[in-house]
Amino acid sequence: MNFNQFKKFFILFVSILFVSAILYVSYFYKNQKQKNYQSKKNLFDSLSFNFVQKLAYRGMEQFQKGLSEGNTQYKLIYEADSQLFIEFVTQGTLKTASSPLIQGTIDFISECLNRNIHLYINEKHMFSTSENLLKNCKESVLDLKIRNQDNVHFFVNYYNDTIGDGYCFFHALDNVLKNIIPNWQEKIFI
Structure with a gap:
């Protein structure tokens, strides 16, 4: 694997990792928000x-x-x-x-x-x-x-x-x- 291929692979890997982190944080935030504002009905x-x-x-x-x-x-x-x-x-x-x-x-x-x-x-x-x-x-x-x-x-x-x-x-x-x-x-x- 040459340097350009490694660079492309690294950018792709970091991009996937970044998107995954954003999805995880948004999912976690949404769930936390729902837990924090849990309605009396859910309680x-x-x-x-x-x-x-x-x-x-x-x-x-x-x-x-x-x-x-x-x-x-x-x-x-x-x-x-x-x-x-x-x-x-x-x-x-x-x-x-x-x-x-x-x-x-x-x-x-x-x-x-x-x-x-x-x-x-x-x-x-x-x-x-x-x-x-x-x-x-x-x-x-x-x-x-x-x-x-x-x-x-x-x-x-x-x-x-x-x-x-x-x-x-x-x-x-x-x-x-x-x-x-x-x-x-x-x-x-x-």
Whole structure:
């Protein structure tokens, strides 16, 4: 191989290497950008979120939707309990369920099951499906009864029948619904 052939081969090799580097960097940058700006939907779909965390997330989404649509009931609840829970829900570090999250979750489940829900906490009627959500649904109402102690821990019958992981409301709700509708989890989109 003479010098001119070597020079051409070297230029071709460097050109291919340069183009490959550009393609790699652009691919890497694109993937990094997608990871950095990962949507909440992608976060929600991650395998690290279990069922109750996903249920909390859907309840948060429902509440945000109702609030942005001007739902009067949601506005009143939000004014009374404007505790910031969005960050805790999206990070999977919820401490307990707040009123906006409970209402959003009740409405989300109501919509999925196409049934109105009345939620009783410590034998007192506390939450119901929002008035405007299922206007045409006249089917039977689901009466869900759970308990709460110290405004922190939710459970069904006994204090320790739900996990105290910050998602106890959702565990209790899941257990109560399983007793009424055994395959209820399959009927909702999570």
